[in-house]
Amino acid sequence: MQSVTFRLLEVFQSIVDNGSITAASTALSLSQPTVSLQLKKLTSVVGMPLFVQTYGQLTLTEAGEAVYQCAQEVLGSHSRLESQIQALQGVEVGILKIAVVTTAKYVIPPILSPFCQQHPNIDVRFTVGNRATIIDRLQHNQDDIYIFSQPPVDDSLQCTPFMQNKLVVIAPKDFDGPDNCNLQTLSQYKFLLREFGSGTRRAIQEYCDDNGITFNNPMIIESNEAIRLAVTSGLGLAILSEHTLAQTPTDGVKILNVTDFPLVNHWQAVTVKHRQISLAAQAFHRALLNVE
CATH class of the missing domain: 1.10.10.10 (Winged helix-like DNA-binding domain superfamily/Winged helix DNA-binding domain)
Structure with missing residues (x-):
């Protein structure tokens, strides 16, 4: 051979x-x-x-x-x-490969920007995709660090929480339905939800399963931005991450006061245990853990 x-x-x-x-x-x-x-x-x-x-x-x-x-x-x-x-x-050099789920595209750049300024010789490769895409990259070990709000359950992975991810209930600005209530009361209204594979949808589904809540004929939309626009247009209510709302105009929506909300989980930095992490990835991992 x-x-x-x-x-x-x-x-x-x-x-x-x-x-x-x-x-x-x-x-x-x-x-x-x-x-x-x-x-x-x-x-x-x-x-x-x-x-x-x-x-x-x-x-x-x-x-x-x-x-x-x-x-x-x-x-x-x-x-x-x-x-x-x-x-x-x-001399600090090297390649840093980061892959993040779509909602985290609002979370990582503000952390990555000062990191790149402090480490100008590190070549950063930044990939954004839906949960299925990032899981596929993870399974093929294509990147150094992966960012999820709901990481896959796998003993071969090291998952480190570094920032809260708060989910809130939003409605059109002129919504005159119930407020200061629980999610069960609102479930009679049309909800706009992410696809089943998304981390946000998984967190919502877990909460609904635990509390016996079923949405009436929800609409599935595969983009946070599209959901926000749909709520603004009066198509229904939604549950989105505060990070998404912070990066987009919110003059057409309002956050409702709902019992148990915001739902709080954490953004997590995921690495593969058997993959020796590079010096560049170690440095960025430390930067994530130092986020206030």
Whole structure:
């Protein structure tokens, strides 16, 4: 068997992470034929197909999964070595990969901004996605730190709370229905809810299950911003994070006084226990824990 080179692994990881040969060629500043050739060489070395085409998309084979895991370990170790050597020389460098669920896109930038100013040589890769997307990235060990309000239950994960996430009940500005009441009283009204996979929806569902509450014909909307706009337009009531409301105009909505609300959970920084965390990720993890 021929040798699997560092460069072949680097190109292969980029194809997987970016989703296509074309996107990988852009990310690596290489021509598309060059990337295709590197993939062909690696496939030849392994002796088995690494991808299959599924509805026009590249899907990893079992051999591809094994090679991708190897690429992560090898390239991750190389990146950590570079960071450690640079740190010994007094220069802070390295790559920091952060993946956050959509609501956390309002939470992390204010923390990330001063961090980047203090560590200007760290290359930050910031990914935002819905819960399913971030869980998929977590399962493929693509990032250093993941931010959830409702992390997956998995013994292989280290979950560290760092900031409160308060959920409040909102209504249109001209809402003249019940206030200073419980959620059961409001459940007769139409509620606008996130999809079942979202962390916000999970927190709401747990509360409703514990208190025997069922919403009457709720409307499912897969965006916090769209929910806020829908409430402003008078389509119904909603339960959103205060962080979402703080970043958008709220002149068209009002927060209702509801028993047990705001519901309080915590934003959590999630890392994979068996993945050795880089110096850059360690520094950002400390920054999260120092948030007031």
